Amino acid sequence: MSRIGKIPIDIPSGVDVKIEHGEISVKGPKGSLNMALVEGVEVKHDESKLSFLPIKEVKNSKALWGLQRTLVNNLIIGVTNGFSKQLEINGVGYRAQLKGSDLVLNLGFSHDVNYKIPEGISITAEDQNHITVSGTDKQKVGQVAAEIRSYRPPEPYKGKGVKYKDEFIVRKEGKKK
Numbered sequence: 001m002s003r004i005g006k007i008p009i010d011i012p013s014g015v016d017v018k019i020e021h022g023e024i025s026v027k028g029p030k031g032s033l034n035m036a037l038v039e040g041v042e043v044k045h046d047e048s049k050l051s052f053l054p055i056k057e058v059k060n061s062k063a064l065w066g067l068q069r070t071l072v073n074n075l076i077i078g079v080t081n082g083f084s085k086q087l088e089i090n091g092v093g094y095r096a097q098l099k100g101s102d103l104v105l106n107l108g109f110s111h112d113v114n115y116k117i118p119e120g121i122s123i124t125a126e127d128q129n130h131i132t133v134s135g136t137d138k139q140k141v142g143q144v145a146a147e148i149r150s151y152r153p154p155e156p157y158k159g160k161g162v163k164y165k166d167e168f169i170v171r172k173e174g175k176k177k
Contacts, residue, residue, distance in 0.1 A: 005041075005065035009050040009073050012080055019045055024072060028079025031120075031136050035075060041068040074138045084134035085145035091160035094152075095128035103131070107152040107162070115148060130165075 011017055016027040024043065025034035037043060040061030042053045052069045054061035077083070089096055095106050103123055105113040117123050121135040121144050133145045145164070154161035156172045163169060 003066070005052050005054070005069045007069070009069065009076060011048050011050065011076065015076060015080060017045060017050065017076075019043055024075070026072075026075045026079050028076070030079050030082050033075045033078055033136060035071060038064045038068050041065055043068075043072070078136040078138060082134055082136050083138045083141045084132055085141055086165035087131040087133065087145060087148060087162055088165055089129045089131070089162050090154065091152075091158075094160070094162075096125050096131050097128065098123065098125050103148070105148070105151060105162075108160075113151050115151075118144060 012028075014029055018025045019037070022037050022039070023034055024037055025032060038061075040055050040058030041064055042055055044051045044053070050072060052065060052072075054065045089105075089107075091108060093106060094108060097104050101117050103115040103117060103125070105115065107113060118140070120137060121133060121140060123144075124132045124134075126132065131148065133141055133148070135141045135144075149162045149164070152161040154163040154167075154169045156170060157174060159169045159171065
């Protein structure tokens, strides 16, 4: 039995949840999100709670039970609070700046890296070495942060590159004389 799937989701005030035709749509103060529901999981909508139950006839229902609950919970958190990831840029001459709807990264290449900011995502550059990616969709925020990090991942000798703020880089010892 899924421990996560058993926990009902409390719907905060100001959030509207609609379930129809195998799809759930959530509207809140930060926007609206919708997602297709899994066939093997039944969703019960009370006044202020959502509960999930696996359908026994469907083979993968127990495997998808907790996943479905977590994905719907992420929708509700996204439209109320939103999600954000913070990135740090380390290295001499490495910096980031916003120009219109593009993020321009100087990462030690012979050219600047221009990253087009996708729809539904906002990126702020507090200073030249710190970037915050935020939005309502958790998957999209994580994907954008991973794409920015992939241009120059941190290297293990000096730690130069783009890393998540809470990421720990295991350092290697250099050559010995």
